[in-house]
Amino acid sequence: MIIGTVLRSHAGGYLVYQSDLGQDFMCTARGRLKKENVTILAGDKVELADLKPELGKAHIASRLDRKNELSRPPLANIDQVIVVQAIHQPEWHPLWCDRYLIHFQLELPDASFVLCFNKSDLADEKDTEALRLIYENLGYELVIVSAYTGTGLDKLKQHLSGKFSILAGPSGVGKSSLLNALKPGLNLKTGIMENDYGVGRHTTTASEIYRVSINEDPLITWIGDTPGFGLSELTHSQPEKIAPLFPEIGKLAANCKYADCLHIVEQDCNVLGNLGEISKERYHSYMALVEEAKEKQKLEQSRTTKREGKVKFVGGKNESAKKIPRLKKQYRENSRRRTKQKLEIE
Numbered sequence: 511m512i513i514g515t516v517l518r519s520h521a522g523g524y525l526v527y528q529s530d531l532g533q534d535f536m537c538t539a540r541g542r543l544k545k546e547n548v549t550i551l552a553g554d555k556v557e558l559a560d561l562k563p564e565l566g567k568a569h570i571a572s573r574l575d576r577k578n579e580l581s582r583p584p585l586a587n588i589d590q591v592i593v594v595q596a597i598h599q600p601e602w603h604p605l606w607c608d609r610y611l612i613h614f615q616l617e618l619p620d621a622s623f624v625l626c627f628n629k630s631d632l633a634d635e636k637d638t639e640a641l642r643l644i645y646e647n648l649g650y651e652l653v654i655v656s657a658y659t660g661t662g663l664d665k666l667k668q669h670l671s672g673k674f675s676i677l678a679g680p681s682g683v684g685k686s687s688l689l690n691a692l693k694p695g696l697n698l699k700t701g702i703m704e705n706d707y708g709v710g711r712h713t714t715t716a717s718e719i720y721r722v723s724i725n726e727d728p729l730i731t732w733i734g735d736t737p738g739f740g741l742s743e744l745t746h747s748q749p750e751k752i753a754p755l756f757p758e759i760g761k762l763a764a765n766c767k768y769a770d771c772l773h774i775v776e777q778d779c780n781v782l783g784n785l786g787e788i789s790k791e792r793y794h795s796y797m798a799l800v801e802e803a804k805e806k807q808k809l810e811q812s813r814t815t816k817r818e819g820k821v822k823f824v825g826g827k828n829e830s831a832k833k834i835p836r837l838k839k840q841y842r843e844n845s846r847r848r849t850k851q852k853l854e855i856e
Contacts, residue, residue, distance in 0.1 A: 512561065513574070515732070516554045518718040524550060524570065527721065528558060529730060535561065535568040548573055552719050552734065553586040553674060580617050580676075583717040583736045587674060590622045592666075594679035594688065597633040597641070597654075604644075606680060608756075608795035611650075613744045614678060615755045624651040624669050626677075628684040631656040644789055648757045657687035667692070670722065672729030678736050689735055693722050747810050749803035753781075756796050758788050772800055 514526035514535065524537045535558065539550060550556065550573055559571040576586045591614045595607050611623065625645055630638065638654050646652050651669065655662030669675070670692070677685040690696050722731045746752075749772055754760040763773060765780040773781035774797060785793060824832055 512558045514556055514558050514568075515719070516550060516552050516556060517720075518552050519550065524556075526556060526558065526568065526570070528561075528568075531561075531563060533563060533566065535566055537568045537570050539570045543570065543573070549584075551579070551584045551586045552717050553588060553732075555587065578618055578620055580614075582617075585676060585717055585719075585734055585736075588618055588621055588676055588734070589673040590624065590669070590675040591618060592624050592626050592669070592675050592677050594626045594628055594677050594683050594685050596629045596683040597627050597637050598629055599632060600680065600682050602627070602641070604791035605795045605798055608792065609744050609799065610678060610680075612752060612755050612799055613746070616746055616748075616751060622651075624653060624666075624675075626653045626655060626666060626688075628655055628657055628688060630654045630661055631659050644792065655688070657684050657691045660691065663691055667724045670731050670733065671724040672731055674719070674732040674734070676717075676734035676736055685735055689720065689733060692733065693720055696720065745802045745806050747803060747807040749800045749807065752796065752799050752803060756792065758792065759796055762787065774800060 512528065512530075514528040514537075517525045517527055517534070519525075520536075522538065524539070526535045526537045527533075528535060537556075537558065539548075540559075543550070550570065554576065555574040556570045557572040557574065558568045561568045578588060579586050580588060593607070593610045593614065595602055595610075607625070611625075614621070614623065627638070627641055641654075642652060653662055653666050653669065655666055657663075666688075677688060679685055717734055717736050719732050719734045722733050724731050750770065753763050753773060759773060759781055762781045762784050763771065766773070766776075767778040767780075768776060771779050771781075773779050776782070781788075824834055
C-alpha cells in the first residue's frame, strides 16, 4: 500500500505528497469514491494507485480513517492548533483570543494548543508580561514571537517539530508572515492593515499544508495555513459546554448548586460567588460566548421545528398513492375520530 498526504484540493483534483519518493503528485479520486460520497480533505492520508512519477500523476484509490476532522476550515488529522494573535496592529483583544481557543477546543478536543503572540517587536515587556499572567497561569503554552525579527521562532519550532499543526487566527495577525519565516523561500503573500483601527485584510483564501524542516529533525513537520474567520463562523450552539473549557471557571463550577448552571445569573452559583478569582477580561469573554451560543441554539431550534407539508399522499401506498395539495387548517373538516372525541366530551 502506497500512502500519501493530501496537501490541498483543486478543482477536480488533489495535490498529494508521497514521503518514500519525496515527491508531490497531482491526483484524481477514483469514481467509486465519488459514488460513495467519500470526502477528501487537506491532511487526509490516502492510498495511491497508478503512480506515474515521471509525470507527477496518480489516482487516489481510498482514504484512510481519520483521527479527527475540523469543519471550518475543512482539515483532517490535526495534532496541534497554534492560535496566532498579534500584540499590536491589530490590537490584541481578549474576546477574540478566547473565541479562537474555545472554537478549536470544541472542534478538536483531542488536539494540543499553543498560544502564539506575534509582532513582539511592536510591544514592550509590560505588554508581554500581562499576557503571560493571564494565560500561563491557566496552563496554556505561550510563545511570544516576531516574524519580522525572528524572536521566539526557535521556541515555536520546538512545539511544531514532528507534528501536523495549523496556524489559526484573525486576518492581519501575521500567519503567512510566520510561515514565510519558518519556511524560507515560500514567499506567501502577506497582508497590510486595512485602516487605522487595525483591521486586517484577508490574504489566505484557502487552507493548504506545507512541509517544514526543523533543524536536523528527521520527522516530517506539517503546518496548515488557514483563512481568517468571520464572527459567525466561530459560534456554537451548546452553551453548557463552554464553562469546562475555561479552566478557572470549570474549577469553580464543580461546586455549583445546580448541575446545569451557566454561571451568569443563577442563585447560589459558586462561580458568581468567587468572581475575584477570575480575570475580568476572561469572565467577560465567557459571558459573551455563552450568550452567543444561546442565541445560536434558539436559531437552530426554530429552524428544526417540524412543519406540515404542503402536499399529502392519498389512495394507497407506494406507486398507487397520489399526491394532492393539503388544505389549510381553516378549510378542513374534522376527522371522524376527532368528531367522535368532541361528542364524547360534550
